[in-house]
């Protein structure tokens with residue numbers, strides 16, 4: 123199912139939670155809403171679900187305006203962050219709930235509901251746990267029950283709020299791959315919320331990066347990672363270093379030396395961003411950024427070098443080959459190989 | 475008092491002794507006295523006092539008042555706590571404060587409010603008389619006064635419970651296509667059933683045992699507007715001690731049953747309270 127959000131705004135009292143959100147999801151797409159805590163991800167997901175209603179803007183499903191429809195009328199599957207399983211019902215009863223509350227004419231027989239629940243239990247690989255109570259399941263199992271319950275009503279859209287939030291790292295990873303495979307098999311449109319950029323990049327078709335109730339960028343994982351639209355996205359998606367520079371004559375200038383980095387159209391105060399794997403340690407006759415090594419640690423086949431630049435806050439990190447690793451205390455010259463300059467809005471505003 | 479002092483065996487024994495002594499003097503002894511006095515003229519007299527016409531009528535009236543006011547309280551308690559816990563609206567804190575009002579007002583004052591409103595000289599008195607409606611010195615007055623006194627019980631029990639449970643379960647049910655009523659009956663009610671039962675139990679005990687407020691609106695008409703507590707007082711004032719204590723023993727029995735059920739509920743409820751996820 124295709125979804126289109128147009129100019130959605132949402133306020134809670136005097137607080138503006140979302141401003142002018144425009145977003146489309148194509149049929150069968152797997153979208154991630156990514157952003158820091160409080161950026162409005164859950165609010166947006168709840169608006170799509172019909173659990174919250176926007177002050178302005180419209181929601182279209184398959185081209186028809188459903189902005190005013192309640193959650194029950196939208197036929198979506200919603201998986202809550204805390205699972206929200208009904209604790210007095212068995213796992214099978216939980217899964218069958220959506221079918222059992224249908225009007226009598228449309229309601230399947232008890233046996234049919236039970237059979238459907240079993241089918242879904244098998245699908246989420248919990249085949250023989252149907253008679254347990256939710257309290258008797260592990261977190262990962264509860265998560266799958268919540269998913270099966272949402273799927274039982276044959277939704278055309280699956281919405282998941284931090285579906286792996288409460289799980290440990292290993293289970294998280296397993297479950298998200300399982301979910302991705304599942305999504306591909308079932309062919310639903312799915313939208314999930316996460317604040318973990320690794321998760322979003324790893325499984326989503328497209329990532330919607332949000333901050334302060336607005337969308338910063340929408341793109342494929344490669345786009346948001348390799349071509350961040352702005353400083354926020356660069357900083358939030360993936361690891362990055364940030365160094366204040368000045369842009370002049372189309373180049374980024376750090377302490378008088380013009381780096382081999384395009385200024386990206388910026389003039390005046392700006393910030394240079396690069397990822398730890400997009401810089402190397404250069405020789406003394408190269409143009410670069412001088413730093414003192416503070417820490418050297420092995421890291422996944424590479425070596426992570428933390429260094430400090432006089433007058434710049436925060437460590438500058440780079441990944442180098444083990445045989446090129448410096449030692450702590452050593453002076454190095456950092457040469458960014460791929461970097462971006464963004465205007466420093468705060469410094470720019472001060473200067474203006 | 476420091477923890478060290480409290481944990482020496484001597485201090486512990488002393489504290490326990492004081493607590494038990496208080497319990498003995500203020501709870502157990504009166505309870506024993508009630509039953510002893512009630513049976514002082516033998517079982518036959520005890521039985522006769524209970525099946526006497528006015529006594530039976532008092533028991534019946536008490537049951538009737540409870541049977542009307544407790545269900546109404548359940549409805550009010552559910553509605554109020556549902557609204558407070560699951561919705562945001564203006565005046566919420568005022569509502570919460572108002573629910574506590576009966577706890578802070580003397581029962582006699584509560585009764586007087588109704589006399590002021592519905593009594594012969596009250597605001598609605600003339601209108602009521604013109605339409606032949608009796609409230610004060612009649613059963614409706616007793617029910618109203620009892621409801622006023624007891625209305626916090628169910629709500630107070632449910633509000634924190636519902637607030638703690640949040641809205642997720644209800645929203646999940648709605649998202650699965652359940653109607654409001656289905657959501658309430660199949661999701662909310664099972665989640666709060668122990669708390670609700672607990673509130674009903676306390677509400678019932680108070681409804682049957684209330685004296686002050688009912689006393690004001692009752693008019694003490696024997697066999698007509700006397701509930702059990704009022705009947706006890708009348709018998710007592712007539713120096714009919716054995717009969718007074720016989721009826722009182724029924725109330726004491728009610729208290730014991732309530733206490734037992736309450737403990738059972740607390741035990742179950744405690745277990746339920748802890749499995750939060």
Ligand SMILES: Nc1ncnc2c1ncn2[C@@H]1O[C@H](COP(=O)(O)OP(=O)(O)OP(=O)(O)O)[C@@H](O)[C@H]1O
Pocket residue numbers: 134137139157158159160161162163164165166317
């Ligand atoms: N019911 C509400 N009343 C008032 N403010 C709210 C309400 N719901 C959300 N907000 C506010 O709206 C903002 C966005 O909240 P939201 O839950 O959408 O954030 P989020 O991106 O999901 O964050 P997190 O990652 O922490 O879950 C927050 O500042 C939050 O305090």
Ligand SMILES: [Mg+2]
Pocket residue numbers: 163164165315
């Ligand atoms: Mg959230």
